[in-house]
Amino acid sequence: MSTLDAKTRGRTSPGRLRALDAYLCRFEPGLLTRTDGPWAHGVFVDVGFGEHPWTTLESAEAFRSLHPELSVVGVELDAARAQAAHVHAGPRTHFRQGGFELPLTADEPARLVRAMNVLRQGPVERVPEVHHTLGRFLLPSGLLVEGSADPEGAVLTAHLLRRPADSADLPPTREALLFHTTFRHGFAPWQFRDWLPRDLRRRVRPGEPMHAFFESWNQVWQHARDTGYTLPADAFRESVTRLATRVSGVVVDSWLLDSGYLVWRPDGGVPP
Structure with missing residues (x-):
């Protein structure tokens, strides 16, 4: 050991x-x-x-x-x-x-x-x-x-x-x-915060890249819900599609979106 x-x-x-x-x-x-x-x-x-x-x-x-x-x-x-x-x-x-x-x-x-x-x-x-x-x-x-x-x-x-x-x-x-996400518990971007990899959980605070990422995702998710995407899977798909226009490196792929995945592949790698 x-x-x-x-x-x-x-x-x-x-x-x-x-x-x-x-x-x-x-x-x-x-x-x-x-x-x-x-x-x-x-x-x-x-x-x-x-x-x-x-x-x-x-x-x-x-x-x-x-x-x-x-x-x-x-x-x-x-x-x-x-x-x-x-x-x-x-x-x-x-x-x-x-x-x-x-x-x-x-x-x-x-x-x-x-x-x-x-x-x-x-x-x-x-x-x-x-x-x-x-x-x-x-x-x-x-x-x-x-x-x-x-x-x-x-x-x-x-x-x-x-x-x-x-x-x-x-x-x-x-x-x-x-x-x-499987949508078993509905969906909201902040649900992922407690299940981030160990080194990123403490980085979700104002001024940090992870906080900015979640703030942007939450904003587009709220807007998706306000414009009629009320089912969790629909709100997820629409929010990720909109997030890709704000945050570089968000992968837009139909299989990923339909299956509840988001992949963030930023230039230079995931910030620490």
Whole structure:
């Protein structure tokens, strides 16, 4: 256990991260299916799967619809949880005890590392170092996904961090911020605030870029509702469409909007 690691409650629910799986399958298929050179052995790593490995197994099923031979490694800091998950292991599905210093072998480079709901506690100052540590295990242009979701998976946000293609020494680039809602609890932009990645939650205050982002989103959402878009899904779609005219980097894509996703990909990366 490194000084970066901290135990979590480890409670999760089936389906909590299915929306994230769906996004990655649609927008990162090359990352999941690439098999040239070292990518032939590239694995998906799920960090901190908790008491039960439901999310790891669900992701394995989703990603193998694109890459049937994909190897999956579930990592859990708690040794008892890791041992209990072995009942679900198979030739291409592995469960190991470990933390942010991932327990991968030399011939298991990571194409995708997911670390959801594992940084919600602890000092915010450690987040960049965790990102850098996890990023070292990625193949060039590999992806680190780190963020939070509510227990049901109704509200989710995540950093999308890309390892630079030309340097293993640099930290992963803060490429985009992903938001998703199922509308189970209705919709308002401020619902995402408490589920932002750990390093952004304290940045939602006047004068900060995240506060300006949410203020703009809330304004266009209110205007959408005032002009007849009263259903949550309709208000969401219209608000994101209008937000894209105010905030650079907001991705307008029909599948994303219809499915409750917002992707913010600002020039220069997501501001700290």
